[in-house]
Each structure stands twice: as structure tokens, then as C-alpha cells.
Amino acid sequence: MERTQVVVIGGGCTGTGILRDLALRGIPAVLFEKQDLAYGTTGRCHGLLHSGARYSVKDIEAAKECIVENTILKKIAANCIEDTGGMFVHLQEDDAEYVKQFVSGCKKAGIETEELSPRQVLEREPNVTTKITRAYTVPDAYIDVFQLTTANAQAAVRLGATVKTYTQVTNVEVKNRKVQGVRFIDNRTGEADYVACDVVVNAAGPWGALVAAQLGIEVNLVCNRGSLVIFNQRITHGVVNRLKVPGDCDLIVPGGPVSILGTTSINVLHPENLAINPGEIDHMLGLAAVTFPGLSQARIIRAFSGVRPLYSPKAAAVGGGREISRNYVLLDHEREDNIAGFVSILGGKLTTYRLMAEVTTDLVCRKLGVDKECTTAKLPLRAAAENSSLLVGQKFLSLPALEKVKHRLGSDLFLLLERIKKDPIQAEILCECEFVTRAELELALEGVITIPARTISDLARRTRLGLGTCQGNFCGYKAMITVYEKGLWQGEQAKAELEKFLRDRWKGQEVVAQGKQNQQLFLSHHLYDEALNYAHLGEGTAR
Incomplete structure (x- = not known):
């Protein structure tokens, strides 16, 4: 039977931030995310790193938290900002x-x-x-939420933590009012398993109430x-x-x-x-x-x-979203509901994710009897690229491409350059909007520079492929071919993965299909309907 000390549920910024903090304090932990990292609320925001000014009139304490964390993140996560x-x-x-x-x-x-x-x-x-x-x-x-989330996860993994994407916790096991472990299922293979643990941290964002409900706990989350x-x-x-x-x-x-x-x-x-x-x-x-x-x-x-995920105390009346505080709340369910080993971190903002992770990990440490201070406010998430790598990079990449990739990879830039030196074809730019090379895509697929990608949309979150102005019209196909050529997908699976990627891209375009964007959407449908016999892809979509 697999065993760890802490299970973290939720692969957004808060969950991965907690995982990194736990790893830095030497606590074995496993993170479960039912989709991909930053698939939920984290990946669906505007990426604003708040100064706190927006809260300076209504909530002075929130404003203070934001400016402190703003300053910290600009130091420790500069490559993401x-x-x-x-x-x-x-x-x-x-x-x-x-x-x-x-x-x-x-x-x-x-x-x-x-x-x-x-x-x-x-x-x-x-x-x-x-x-x-x-x-x-x-x-x-502006903060790149995808880079921020994966940087936290990768840093944790390098310290010994485990990340399981596309793996859903189906039940938190409790015996004698104490957490024993979690049952989970791999959403891609259907395989089920169990891991024993001492503490479960519920960092599932808007799904937090559903996770708590597995233990019969009611959380008033709006x-x-x-x-x-x-x-x-x-x-x-x-x-x-x-x-x-x-x-x-x-x-x-x-x-x-x-x-x-x-x-x-x-x-x-x-x-x-x-x-x-x-x-x-x-x-x-x-x-x-x-x-x-x-x-x-x-x-x-x-x-x-x-x-x-807006937390509203159980006794409070729920109003509109603007009336509910954006502050976070940390619930120790041993005190709240007499269930030992279960903790929920709810609400909050992207800007305060590191602080939320710190206070949560502090509580977990007290429960486990671990006496180690938080160091996440001082340690960089990812070291900057070496000057020697930048000089080598100029021989193989254009300056705009080098500028982009040095921010995404930091000190791991040398890995990309080593691959390009061995095979110059690896310098091919697959995504011209975000300057993503074939080498970077393959490194992301292999999990060398980040948490392994399973789909084309995962690759987009890891590398920003397809997130620029063309919205993946051309680079999505190139990504599919790259994965196919590496032998990771067979023909039908490769086509199915491209279809899923295109559907996701088109879904966001169809609600704003007007003017030139309508023309681009039509072009995209025409390209794939004809070239790949995807006539069914365009069914029911705006042309």
C-alpha cells in the first residue's frame, strides 16, 4: 500500500504552492488534480498581480496583503511576471x-x-x-498563471513530491473521526487505487465544497x-x-x-x-x-x-458576488467538525496564493509536529538563465525567441540548447506567436523541464503554444505531428487529441465571432474540415 504524509487536492496555484512549501519543509506529499494543472480557476483569470489598490477603500487588510505579496512575487517569480x-x-x-x-x-x-x-x-x-x-x-x-503554477509544481517534484494530473480523488477515507487516506481514479485509464496519509489538504478552489461533502462536511462556498x-x-x-x-x-x-x-x-x-x-x-x-x-x-x-470560489460563513446571508469578501479562510476541520487530519483553504486571490500556501503548511506542520519555517518568500521559484546560455542561445535562436524562452525556462534553458546543438532541426519554431520551438515542445512532453503534458492543451499551458493571436490555428496541427512522430500517439489518437484542442479553441471564439475574427474562425473550420475530413467538427458552430 502506497503511503505519504500529506495529500493535496487541487492543482491550481494554491495547491501547487502548498506542495512546494511542504516539500521545502521536508514533508512527503502527493498532489491530485482531476484535470491538468491550472485547468480551473487559476487558468481562467486575467492574470492580474494586484497591487492591493483595488481593495484600498473597502478592505484595507486585503490591500495590505496584496502589496506585500506583490513585492515578494516580483522577486521570487520574476520570470513569470x-x-x-x-x-x-x-x-x-x-x-x-x-x-x-x-x-x-x-x-x-x-x-x-x-x-x-x-x-x-x-x-x-x-x-x-x-x-x-x-x-x-x-x-x-501581469503574471503568467500557467508558468507560475507549473514552476511551483516542478520545484516540488524536484524536491521529492509527487504530482498526479488527470487523477481524481473519489473518497477521503475516515476512521474514528480521523483521516486515513484517499481513494482515487486515473481519469485517462480508469485504474483505481488508494494512498494512505496523515493529512488531506482541500485546495480544490470552487470544487472545495464538493470535496468537503465527501466527509459529510458542509462548506458555504459561493x-x-x-x-x-x-x-x-x-x-x-x-x-x-x-x-x-x-x-x-x-x-x-x-x-x-x-x-x-x-x-x-x-x-x-x-x-x-x-x-x-x-x-x-x-x-x-x-x-x-x-x-x-x-x-x-x-x-x-x-x-x-x-x-x-467565494467563502461565506454558514451564518451569513449570501448576496451577490461583489458583496462577498475576496479574502481567504483556512478551516481546520478537527476544530470545526471534529474530523482530524482534514484542512480546507478556501477563497482568496491569485496574488495571495503564496501566503495562503504558507499559512496552510504552517497548520499542517503543527499537526505533524514538524518545526520548520516557511522559506517561500525568499527562495526563487526558478533560477534565471545563465549568461553563458544566453550567449549560446544567440547562435541558434532569434532575439525575440530567446527572450521568450529564457523567461519560460530560466536556468533550464541550457537543456533546450543542448538538444538544439545535437539536432539543429529542434530549433524550428512551431508556434510563431509565442516562439515555441520543437525542442521546448519535446522537453515538455517528456517532463524534463516541467510536469509532463498529456494533451495539446496541456502543451499550451506548459509552453503557451496556441495562446497567441492565431489561437492555435496552425501550431496545434504542428504539435499533433510532433507528438505523433515521437511515437507517443498513434494515428487515431493523434487526430482525436487535435480535435479536442480545436474544439476548446473554437468554443471561446464562437461567442465573439464577428468581423475579422469570424473570417479566421471560418478559415480554421475550412482548413480542418477539408484537410482532415473533420466535417463533424464544424457542426453547430458559427461560421
Whole structure:
């Protein structure tokens, strides 16, 4: 019988952050994720690294947490972050009193701001409305959530932890009111097994209530869906927020070659209720046009949604999503429900994932009698690429490609270059939007530089292949051929994997199919309907 000390359920930023923290403290642990890493809420957000300014009026403690963690992450996860900076802009129609509260709150929270004149705003951000009365800079940034999650997981694995993707915990076994272990099933093979453990950490995000229910525990978790829209260009140079009470579609986050507009706030009954409502995108664009008047002319390449897990105490009445705190809560179910060895970390924000992991691991250590301090605030997630590797890289890769890959791989860049030196064909660029080489794709497939990828969508999360402006129209096929040539997939499986990838890409495009994007969607259908006899792929889709 397999045994470990801790089982972590959930492969988002919080779960992988906990796994790394446990590994750094020498505690054996296994993480289970029923899909792929960052498949859930983590991978369905706008990637905003909050400065805390958004919470400076309503929740000063949350604002303080954000700015502290913002500063830490910019040091330990620099390769995952594009330090764009940000600003809050106040418009003529907005409440003037709110500006005073905002400035005062930022000062109390320790968030550095600088007031800009309307002229300075337009010099920096020409696509913002001219109807600005006040504006302030803040240290917001963009963070690549896929790189962040896999970097945490890979760091943990290198320290001896285990990650099981596509593996679902079906039951948490309890005897005499104490956790004994978990039963799980491999969702790809159907094989079931059991692992004994002392502690189970529920870090399943919006699925957290469903995990707790396996033990007969009721957790009052509200599933709050938010929709986001991706544009094929950088609408702004930095993050731009509207300086008012937080609401729908009041910020844009630029990252890489695209910009992400967000978000809405709609309570749903289940964490997998991701369907975007008819008219929701038009509603979002209408709200955003007040701050960004030219937005209607920009090309939308995709829309998607994610579900926030908002914790509401059992005694509290559940209101709308905007009224529920974004703060995290750590539940020790030995104290709450008299079940020893079961812990839930719920709610929270991407920006505070490391802190959430720290407090959770602290609790686990107390339960296990381990006396080791957290070091995640000081140790880099991934070391930077060596200068010698960068010099070698210039011989094989263009500067834009080298710049991209050094951020994704850090000190593992030499592994990619060694492969290219042995076989120059490995330098072929498979994804031209994100400069993904054949060598990087194969290393990701093999699990050498990251957690092994099982599907083309996994490869996208590991390398960003297909996440640029073409949305995988051309590189998805190249990825399929690469996996097939390596002998990992046979013919029919390779075609099936490409079909799944295309369906996922098209799903997000079909809800915004208009103008040039409609033409690209038609081209994509035409290419694959004809070339691969995928006529059934286009059934029921907008042309």
C-alpha cells in the first residue's frame, strides 16, 4: 500500500504552492488534480498581480496583503511576471469622494501611488478616454498563471513530491473521526487505487465544497462566474483600472501580445457552469467603452470564463458576488467538525496564493509536529538563465525567441540548447506567436523541464503554444505531428487529441465571432474540415 504524509487536492496555484512549501519543509506529499494543472480557476483569470489598490477603500487588510505579496512575487517569480505597472483613472461621471478614500487607503496599506495629470495619462495610454479628472499610478503587473503554477509544481517534484494530473480523488477515507487516506481514479485509464496519509489538504478552489461533502462536511462556498474577453493587441501599455467602486469590466490587463478585459460577477450553482450568457459580451464591451472609447474597433479573438470560489460563513446571508469578501479562510476541520487530519483553504486571490500556501503548511506542520519555517518568500521559484546560455542561445535562436524562452525556462534553458546543438532541426519554431520551438515542445512532453503534458492543451499551458493571436490555428496541427512522430500517439489518437484542442479553441471564439475574427474562425473550420475530413467538427458552430 502506497503511503505519504500529506495529500493535496487541487492543482491550481494554491495547491501547487502548498506542495512546494511542504516539500521545502521536508514533508512527503502527493498532489491530485482531476484535470491538468491550472485547468480551473487559476487558468481562467486575467492574470492580474494586484497591487492591493483595488481593495484600498473597502478592505484595507486585503490591500495590505496584496502589496506585500506583490513585492515578494516580483522577486521570487520574476520570470513569470511582466512588470507593466498600472494606473487608476477617475472619470467626470465618477464619485469625487471615492478618490479621497482611495488615496487615503493606499497610503495606509503602504501602496505607492503617484498622481498623473490627464495629459500624462494620455501620453502613456492614448487609448484611454479624454474624460479624465484624476489618475494615479500603482504597482500592478501581469503574471503568467500557467508558468507560475507549473514552476511551483516542478520545484516540488524536484524536491521529492509527487504530482498526479488527470487523477481524481473519489473518497477521503475516515476512521474514528480521523483521516486515513484517499481513494482515487486515473481519469485517462480508469485504474483505481488508494494512498494512505496523515493529512488531506482541500485546495480544490470552487470544487472545495464538493470535496468537503465527501466527509459529510458542509462548506458555504459561493461559485461566482466571471467572463473575460481577449483582444489580439495590447490596448494599453500597463494595467488600467477605473477609479470607482469595483464593478464589471472596469479594468484591462495587457500580457504578451494580447490584452484581457474583465470581468463580470454572476453566481452559478456549479463550478463547471462556464457558459457565457447571450448578450454578455456586448454588455461587457458597452461598459468598457466608457473608459476605452475605441474598444469596439479592436479585434476580439476569444472570450472565456472562470468560477471564483467565494467563502461565506454558514451564518451569513449570501448576496451577490461583489458583496462577498475576496479574502481567504483556512478551516481546520478537527476544530470545526471534529474530523482530524482534514484542512480546507478556501477563497482568496491569485496574488495571495503564496501566503495562503504558507499559512496552510504552517497548520499542517503543527499537526505533524514538524518545526520548520516557511522559506517561500525568499527562495526563487526558478533560477534565471545563465549568461553563458544566453550567449549560446544567440547562435541558434532569434532575439525575440530567446527572450521568450529564457523567461519560460530560466536556468533550464541550457537543456533546450543542448538538444538544439545535437539536432539543429529542434530549433524550428512551431508556434510563431509565442516562439515555441520543437525542442521546448519535446522537453515538455517528456517532463524534463516541467510536469509532463498529456494533451495539446496541456502543451499550451506548459509552453503557451496556441495562446497567441492565431489561437492555435496552425501550431496545434504542428504539435499533433510532433507528438505523433515521437511515437507517443498513434494515428487515431493523434487526430482525436487535435480535435479536442480545436474544439476548446473554437468554443471561446464562437461567442465573439464577428468581423475579422469570424473570417479566421471560418478559415480554421475550412482548413480542418477539408484537410482532415473533420466535417463533424464544424457542426453547430458559427461560421
